[in-house]
Amino acid sequence: MRLRIVVFRVNELNILGEPAGGEHHHCWRCGHDPAPEPAEPLSLFCQFCNTLQPPVPDYYAFFNLPRELALDLAELQRKFYALSRLLHPDRYTRAAERERKYSLEATAILNDGYRVLRDPVERAEYVLKEAGFDLGEQRSRDVPPELLEEVFELNMALDELKSGDQSAVPQLVESRASFQQMLGEIDGELAGQFRRHDHSEAREARHTILEQIRKILNRRRYIRNLVSEVDRQLTAHGA
Ligand SMILES: [Zn+2]
Known part of the structure; x- marks a missing residue:
């Protein structure tokens, strides 16, 4: 019984203690172990050679950043520029083929990572995916229940406009403004959940907050699609 508890704790430590993707390997060229606390910029380079x-x-x-949702964007940008310089192709024209290959891979990760991490929604979706959430197809199809009535009325007005009835235009414009305001509120709500997430150390608590964030993101996407659809129809009908 005691043994089982010990084994469980060791496993738990391994899971929690290992930063994702942070496995340490010997340098492929000189064979040195990486320094225990790699200096900036990052552990991308062997500290010895x-x-x-x-x-x-x-x-x-x-990017050697804490796994936080409310990221410091200035720091992210600083690291992006520093890494861009270090990974510039000119630095690798005379490098070994293997190092050139790594520099291309690293550049791709650098650009994708920067694009994803600097955008709050993409960043949150990335963290959700990494935490095992399924962000599949049906994520934004269902009407959020609290919006059923408004969405119903909006669709009626859209149908009127599509059938050539311009009298629906003022209602659609008003409705679009109201949904846009909702988007602003949702972004504020997201920012609050991001801070809660970052302040929660425990895995369980973080998971619960991520579930909330996923719901907010679904609602956000649904409303954004609505606003785009209203935009499209108003433009198509010269309003
Ligand atoms: Zn080395």
Whole structure:
């Protein structure tokens, strides 16, 4: 019985103690172990021979940023520029083929990671996916229950406009403004959940908050699609 508890704790430690994508490998060129706390910029380079190492595809690990949702965008940008310089193709024209290959891989991760992490919605979706959430197709199809009535009326007005009835235009314009305001509120709500997430250390608590965030993101996407549809129809009908 005691043994089982110990084993469980060890496993738990392994899961929690290992930063995602942060496995340490010997340098492929000089064979040195990486320094325990790699200096900036990052552990991309061997601290002993300065050779580029196989890049880690995890965006947070790649940028050496804490796994937070309310990211410091200025710091992200600073790291992006520093890494861009270090990974510039001119630096690798005379490098070994293996290092050149790593520099191309690292550049791709750098650009994708920067695009994803600097956008709050994409960043949250990335963290959700990494945490095992399924962000599949049906995520934004269902009407959020609290919006049923408004969406019903909006669709009626859209049908009128499509059949050539311009009298629906003022209602659609008003409705669009109201949904746009909702988007603003949702972004504020998301920012609050991001901070809650970052302040929660425990895995369970984070998971619960991520579930909330996923719901908010679904609602956000649904409303954004509505607003785009109203835009499209108003433009198509010269309103
Ligand atoms: Zn080395």
